Amino acid sequence: MALIKELSTDSDFQVVALSRSSEHSDESGMLEWRKCDLFSLLDVENAMSGCDVAVYLVHSMLPSANLVQGSFEDFDAILADNFSRAARKNRIQHIVYLGGIVPEAKRLSAHLRSRLEVEEVLGVSGVPVTALRAGLVIGSGGSSFRLMYNLVRRLPLMLCPNWTSTLSCPVALKDVLASISFCLKNTQTRSRVYDLGTEPFVSYRSMMMHLSAKLGFKRYLLPVPFVSPFLSRLWVSLVTGAPRNLVYPLVASLTSKMLPRADHRLEIPNHKWQSPYEAIDEAVLESDLKLLPRAFRTPKTDSDKDVRSVQRIIPRKPTSAKIVAEKYFKWLPRFYTPFIKVQFDQEYIYFKFPLLRIPLLVLKYSEERSTDDRQLYYIKGGLLAYGQGRGRLEFRNVLNKAITIVAIHEFRPRLPWLIYKYTQALLHAFTMERFKQRLIKQKVSNGGGEKL
Numbered sequence: 139m140a141l142i143k144e145l146s147t148d149s150d151f152q153v154v155a156l157s158r159s160s161e162h163s164d165e166s167g168m169l170e171w172r173k174c175d176l177f178s179l180l181d182v183e184n185a186m187s188g189c190d191v192a193v194y195l196v197h198s199m200l201p202s203a204n205l206v207q208g209s210f211e212d213f214d215a216i217l218a219d220n221f222s223r224a225a226r227k228n229r230i231q232h233i234v235y236l237g238g239i240v241p242e243a244k245r246l247s248a249h250l251r252s253r254l255e256v257e258e259v260l261g262v263s264g265v266p267v268t269a270l271r272a273g274l275v276i277g278s279g280g281s282s283f284r285l286m287y288n289l290v291r292r293l294p295l296m297l298c299p300n301w302t303s304t305l306s307c308p309v310a311l312k313d314v315l316a317s318i319s320f321c322l323k324n325t326q327t328r329s330r331v332y333d334l335g336t337e338p339f340v341s342y343r344s345m346m347m348h349l350s351a352k353l354g355f356k357r358y359l360l361p362v363p364f365v366s367p368f369l370s371r372l373w374v375s376l377v378t379g380a381p382r383n384l385v386y387p388l389v390a391s392l393t394s395k396m397l398p399r400a401d402h403r404l405e406i407p408n409h410k411w412q413s414p415y416e417a418i419d420e421a422v423l424e425s426d427l428k429l430l431p432r433a434f435r436t437p438k439t440d441s442d443k444d445v446r447s448v449q450r451i452i453p454r455k456p457t458s459a460k461i462v463a464e465k466y467f468k469w470l471p472r473f474y475t476p477f478i479k480v481q482f483d484q485e486y487i488y489f490k491f492p493l494l495r496i497p498l499l500v501l502k503y504s505e506e507r508s509t510d511d512r513q514l515y516y517i518k519g520g521l522l523a524y525g526q527g528r529g530r531l532e533f534r535n536v537l538n539k540a541i542t543i544v545a546i547h548e549f550r551p552r553l554p555w556l557i558y559k560y561t562q563a564l565l566h567a568f569t570m571e572r573f574k575q576r577l578i579k580q581k582v583s584n585g586g587g588e589k590l
Contacts, residue, residue: 140277141193142169144315150323156185176217177202177446177547178528180507182224191232191322194221194260197252203548205559207567208448210387211252216448216543218256219536222263230265232328234321236314239271239307239333241394249387250394257331259536266328268321270314270404273335273396276417277311278424281384281433286342286418287425288378290350290357297362299370301393302343307335310417313409320406333398336411342392348415352422384433445549445563449570451577456539463513463533466544466573473572487515498522501531511535517549522562524550542577544570 145151146169156174174185176196186192198213206213225233238253240246246254253271261267274282289296317334321327343359350357375385412420451462467487471480478498481488489499499520507514512534519525529549535542546566551558 140279140311141195141315141318144319145322148319154185154189156182176220177213179220179223179512182220183227186224186228186230189228189230191234192221192225192230193318193322194218194233194235194256196221203444203446205445205563206448207446207563208450208545209248210383211248211255212448212450212543213446214252214256215259215450215536215541216534216545218259219534219543222260222265225260225265226263232322232325233260233263233265233267234318235260235267235269236318237269237271238391239273239335239396239398241396243394247387247390247394249391250396255537262537268327268329269331270317270321271331271333271398271402272309272314273306274308275311275314276308276414276421277314278421279426279429279431280311280421281380281431282308282388283418283421283425284427284431284434285374285378285380285385285388286346286349287427288380289374290346290353290355292377293357294355295358296346296360298343298359299366300361300363301370301389302346302359303341303361304392304395305339305341306392306396307337307339307398308345308414308417309335310412310414310420312420313411313417316406316409317404320404320409327404331402332404333402334404335398336413338413339397340414345414345418349418349422352419380434443550443555445551446545446547447549447563447566447570448543448545449574451542451544451574452540453542453577454580456535457542457577458510458539459513459533459535459542460508460510462542462544462577465577466533469573469576470569473569486518489520494521496521500525511539517546520552522552524552526550544573 142153142155145153151168153169155169155171156176157171158173158175172185174181176182196214196217198210198217202213235257237257238250240250240254257267257269276283314334317332343361347357347359371382371386371389374380374389375382378385453462467480471478476492479490479492481490485503485505487501487503488497490497497520499522500518501515502518504514504516512532515531517523517525517529517531523529527548527550530547532545532547533542534545551562553562
């Protein structure tokens with residue numbers, strides 16, 4: 139919302155904002171809300187229509203369905219791939235992406251690894267991408283500031299593990315907003331990578347001490363080197379009230395030094411960057427602490443019984459999504475013989491149990507929405523699924539076929555929820571894991587045929 143307010147007051151922009159909810163309105167004439175589920179490529183294509191430039195601020199560490207299978211890294215890859223494809227189709231001229239500073243550590247945390255992968259996925263579109271890499275963003279209403287505030291307010295005595303001493307370069311929210319606005323207006327920033335932030339470099343412990351002094355609290359922070367990362371992530375989540383899905387990746391990232399490179403700084407004429415301490419002071423003055431940050435709230439989904447399941451496959455050789463889909467429908471009945479049969483009837487695919495007349499599952503192939511690198515099948519019903527809504531199975535290539543993702547979106551099971559959760563859902567996860575291992579191990583010829 140902070141960026142929307144920033145750009146909506148700038149006469150150079152007419153802003154289109156995307157949201158899963160339609161409960162937004164604006165009377166200024168400078169802002170248009172469009173309902174869009176970023177997991178739907180069709181939604182994103184339609185939502186981008188008529189736009190010239192785009193800003194990508196998305197992450198998926200919080201659940202997007204009542205039941206999710208898969209990692210936030212794979213969800214992030216799908217969202218970025220949808221955005222990338224839609225940007226190319228709509229001839230977007232420029233994408234500005236806010237990612238994370240990449241430390242010099244040999245092994246990146248899952249969060250930072252995902253931020254870097256998203257940057258790469260967006261760049262595959264051919265649309266010029268400006269990557270703004272930042273550490274912690276400190277500002278009113280932000281989750282990073284609320285985490286720190288809750289720790290300081292609720293704990294007079296804190297046992298601080300090693301990661302609280304790691305130097306980093308937090309950046310003020312107002313500086314991030316100024317950077318995005320500047321890059322949108324200046325074509326020379328396109329296809330560039332910038333590290334945001336300014337000195338002094340600080341530790342998380344020093345920021346908590348500064349915040350406690352600003353709030354008038356007397357706090358004692360004791361370094362405890364033997365606390366494991368798991369325990370420290372757990373107590374941060376318990377004390378702050380933040381979801382573990384948010385806390386765990388963020389804390390894991392703080393174990394590495396995230397410092398901006400001097401030769402990759404973004405220079406904005408006549409702009410004075412705030413220090414981390416100045417950013418904390420301003421956040422204290424401007425924050426309405428009665429309101430929970432959006433990331434702290436329980437996410438709402440369109441259904442109380444919807445499922446999203448995502449599996450990433452890295453084959454031995456780049457393989458088109460079309461070939462992977464064909465292999466899946468041939469492999470599945472062999473793997474479950476004699477219990478499951480797969481029958482093809484024009485654009486429909488039926489999954490059947492030999493003793494039942496009614497199919498277990500019915501899929502309809504969407505030829506108009508499918509390509510060689512993305513195959514789409516709508517779920518049309520059966521004994522195990524409702525056929526209404528936008529439930530779908532897709533196979534897609536990401537990063538020029540280096541990755542194949544198999545995903546089920548907006549699936550609504552017919553089985554009672556608890557029975558589904560502990561039977562069909564677990565069986566699907568097991569099936570996809572076995573198929574993934576099969577695809578990784580087998581060799582694929584140039585023509586796509588199997589070499590067994």
